[in-house]
Amino acid sequence: MKKQSRLVAFVLAAALSGASAVSAWAETFTIDPVHSSVVFKIKHANVSYTFGRFNIVAGSFTLDGDKSSIQAAAPIASVDTNNAKRDEHIKGPDFFNAKQFPEVSFKSTKVEEKDGKLSVTGDLTLHGVTKSITIAMEKLGPSSFMNKSVAGLSGEFTIKRSEFGMDKMLPMIGDEVTLMVSFEGAKQ
Amino acid sequence: MITPHDIIYCVLVPAGISLLLILVASRPWGAGGARGYWAGPIAIGVSFSIGLLGLQTRPQLPPTSAEDWLFHVGWMIAIVGLLTAVMRLPITIRAIVTALASATVLYLVLKPLTVGSTFAPATWTSNQAAAYIGLSALAMTVAFVLLEIASERWKDAVVPLLMTETAAALGLYMIFNGSQTYGQRAGIIAAAVGPVMVVALIWKKTSLARGGVMAIVALLGGLLATCYAYPDKVVLYRLLLIAAAPIIGLIPAVTPLRGWKRLVACALLAAILLGFAVVPAAIQFAHEFNAPKDGYSYRYRLSSVGQTFVSVMNGCTHPFIPLERFDWRYESTNTLPRDRQECLSYQNSGRFKPLSACRSISIVSIATTR
Numbered sequence: 001m002k003k004q005s006r007l008v009a010f011v012l013a014a015a016l017s018g019a020s021a022v023s024a025w026a027e028t029f030t031i032d033p034v035h036s037s038v039v040f041k042i043k044h045a046n047v048s049y050t051f052g053r054f055n056i057v058a059g060s061f062t063l064d065g066d067k068s069s070i071q072a073a074a075p076i077a078s079v080d081t082n083n084a085k086r087d088e089h090i091k092g093p094d095f096f097n098a099k100q101f102p103e104v105s106f107k108s109t110k111v112e113e114k115d116g117k118l119s120v121t122g123d124l125t126l127h128g129v130t131k132s133i134t135i136a137m138e139k140l141g142p143s144s145f146m147n148k149s150v151a152g153l154s155g156e157f158t159i160k161r162s163e164f165g166m167d168k169m170l171p172m173i174g175d176e177v178t179l180m181v182s183f184e185g186a187k188q
Numbered sequence: 189m190i191t192p193h194d195i196i197y198c199v200l201v202p203a204g205i206s207l208l209l210i211l212v213a214s215r216p217w218g219a220g221g222a223r224g225y226w227a228g229p230i231a232i233g234v235s236f237s238i239g240l241l242g243l244q245t246r247p248q249l250p251p252t253s254a255e256d257w258l259f260h261v262g263w264m265i266a267i268v269g270l271l272t273a274v275m276r277l278p279i280t281i282r283a284i285v286t287a288l289a290s291a292t293v294l295y296l297v298l299k300p301l302t303v304g305s306t307f308a309p310a311t312w313t314s315n316q317a318a319a320y321i322g323l324s325a326l327a328m329t330v331a332f333v334l335l336e337i338a339s340e341r342w343k344d345a346v347v348p349l350l351m352t353e354t355a356a357a358l359g360l361y362m363i364f365n366g367s368q369t370y371g372q373r374a375g376i377i378a379a380a381v382g383p384v385m386v387v388a389l390i391w392k393k394t395s396l397a398r399g400g401v402m403a404i405v406a407l408l409g410g411l412l413a414t415c416y417a418y419p420d421k422v423v424l425y426r427l428l429l430i431a432a433a434p435i436i437g438l439i440p441a442v443t444p445l446r447g448w449k450r451l452v453a454c455a456l457l458a459a460i461l462l463g464f465a466v467v468p469a470a471i472q473f474a475h476e477f478n479a480p481k482d483g484y485s486y487r488y489r490l491s492s493v494g495q496t497f498v499s500v501m502n503g504c505t506h507p508f509i510p511l512e513r514f515d516w517r518y519e520s521t522n523t524l525p526r527d528r529q530e531c532l533s534y535q536n537s538g539r540f541k542p543l544s545a546c547r548s549i550s551i552v553s554i555a556t557t558r
Binding site for chain 2: 017047056058073075077085088089092093094097099100102103107127128129162163166167168169
């Protein structure tokens with residue numbers, strides 16, 4: 001009898017914690033730029049990958065069934081490839097054209113969850129061109145940090161820069177750009 | 189990096205289309221030939237758009253960038269110019285049409301500056317944009333009137349020559365400032381006007397009046413505006429010098445000079461002004477290219493000829509780059525000791541005094557070699 005009641009209590013606790021985890025994801029998390037990263041890599045001369053990152057990222061996410069949404073944006077001015085001259089060049093009209101298109105942004109249109117993995121479909125706007133892409137993402141958390149409820153999303157996807165009108169210096173500088181994103185969000 | 193693909197679509201295709209149209213329109217082989225005013229705007233506008241089609245990925249519809257808008261401006265101004273030529277409108281109406289076309293082009297290419305983002309406000313307020321567009325459109329209209337009158341009065345190669353020089357100088361200036369995108373576009377305009385100049389040199393009836401000048405003013409004006417607005421490194425007064433060069437270049441045309449003397453005087457005066465804009469940018473370019481600070485040379489790879497020129501220029505004559513700052517790349521190709529020794533021996537013996545023209549040629553060679 002005692003064993004049975006313990007089992008019931010455990011199942012209930014597990015169910016409740018699961019429900020609380022689901023409800024925790026249903027909150028809106030604001031992306032914390034300090035603990036979030038948008039990193040990209042691109043082939044150079046077909047022999048190496050050059051990595052870059054956006055030093056600033058902003059946005060929010062919530063995972064609540066049909067109401068799920070993820071949106072994020074990063075200013076082109078924050079692009080950093082560890083070389084000032086190159087940064088200046090790629091922010092210019094030959095690549096990102098930052099003055100005309102000051103940010104890269106993503107807004108989800110559909111979020112599906114299967115076996116704990118997310119399939120996020122949304123509109124990526126880069127260089128003034130908006131295209132629908134699907135990103136496989138991993139849920140991280142939720143957890144508590146500094147008395148705040150935090151959760152994270154992480155994923156990787158590849159785009160062709162020429163499809164976004166960024167077609168200079170092909171093929172010496174690769175067409176495919178792989179972006180690795182990791183967002184940490186704090187509950188609003 | 190200038191590739192064969194760039195040369196085909198920046199130079200050969202627009203020049204070929206333009207030459208074909210101008211020849212068909214003026215028919216210099218026939219008895220008396222023809223004025224063929226209709227060909228000017230099409231030669232400029234359509235050549236520009238077709239050249240761009242080969243250079244970039246398909247322009248977005250609706251256009252999202254100034255570059256996409258410039259593509260559409262190309263064929264649209266060809267139609268407007270063609271109508272102007274066919275309808276034989278008086279110059280007053282042509283000037284009004286040009287003013288409206290210029291304001292529209294400027295609005296389209298500069299519109300992004302009035303839109304902010306999540307992270308930063310818009311660069312210009314509506315009033316600032318209106319003032320800039322209004323003044324620039326006025327300047328473009330004045331330029332149009334002067335060049336149109338010159339084209340109608342002197343049916344020779346003066347105006348096509350000045351416009352070719354100006355577009356080519358703008359192309360070089362933008363390439364030296366690290367913007368291949370705009371350098372290529374200016375190059376296409378130069379390549380489209382160049383054949384008109386060549387035919388006009390041979391066949392005196394060829395003229396850019398009644399449509400052709402309008403197309404160039406709209407395209408070059410729009411391009412100058414984008415060159416000012418979007419790249420970081422351009423210097424306003426140098427762009428203004430480039431913009432003023434074809435107008436100032438007309439001054440010798442009102443003197444008693446005639447024939448080839450007038451042509452040469454106009455070309456020289458414009459070239460001097462353009463030189464003030466382009467040569468400092470070229471020297472700066474060469475200086476930055478050879479600075480071994482961080483190893484990022486994103487612009488152009490030198491051919492052996494270009495390397496030699498730059499070595500001689502930097503080692504022997506360049507006032508801003510001491511010998512100690514020879515590029516490490518020369519070491520890797522084992523050319524440093526030889527060049528350096530040669531430079532030193534020349535310097536010490538005092539035998540070698542390269543002309544500034546040599547320096548200019550070397551600078552151009554950097555931009556045009558891979």
